[in-house]
Amino acid sequence: MIVKNVKDVIGTEYEMRTDNWVSRRVLLKKDGMGFSFHETVIRPGTQTHIHYKNHLEAVWVVEGDGEIETIADGKKYKLEPGVVYALDEHDEHWLRGGKEPLRVICVFNPPLTGDEVHDEKGVYPAAADAA
Structure with a gap:
């Protein structure tokens, strides 16, 4: 069994920070679950x-407000507690923070290793062993 507390990730190499977001990577590829689990x-x-x-x-x-806009069709979706969205078609989008910090729980497949950041096109790199 794996038991972790997000508080133990804060301030470590598994807490990634940019000007727009903070991602706390709690479960990663190395944990062997087949997905990764994050608080952002x-x-x-x-x-x-x-x-x-x-x-x-x-x-x-789980907290706050914001908006997601899909680039292909310009559709906008209000983000508030209780909303779940899935990028099941690798949807290119804009993620916008609202008036309050937007706290979300994210699951990635394939799992992240923990040090990924978006490139200039908004992409995380493919896993090295996925080729």
């Missing part, structure tokens, strides 16, 4: 371009 906080008033070409992601909003 999106800063208010920010906008992040994301396009996970190499990963599927499911997101559950």
Whole structure:
């Protein structure tokens, strides 16, 4: 059994920070679960371009507010506690923070190793052993 506390990730190499978000990577590829599990906080008033070409992601909003906009069709979806969205088609999108910090729980498949950040196109790199 694996038991972890997100508090133990804060301030370690598994807490990734950018100007727009903080991602606390709690379960990673090395944990052998077949997915990774994260707590992410999106800063208010920010906008992040994301396009996970190499990963599927499911997101559950647990606190705050924001918006997701799919680039292909311009559809906008309000984000608030209780909303779940899944990027089941590698959907390229804008993730926007609202007036309050947006706290979400994310699951990635394939799992992240823990040090990924978005490149200039909003992509996380493919896992080295996925080729």
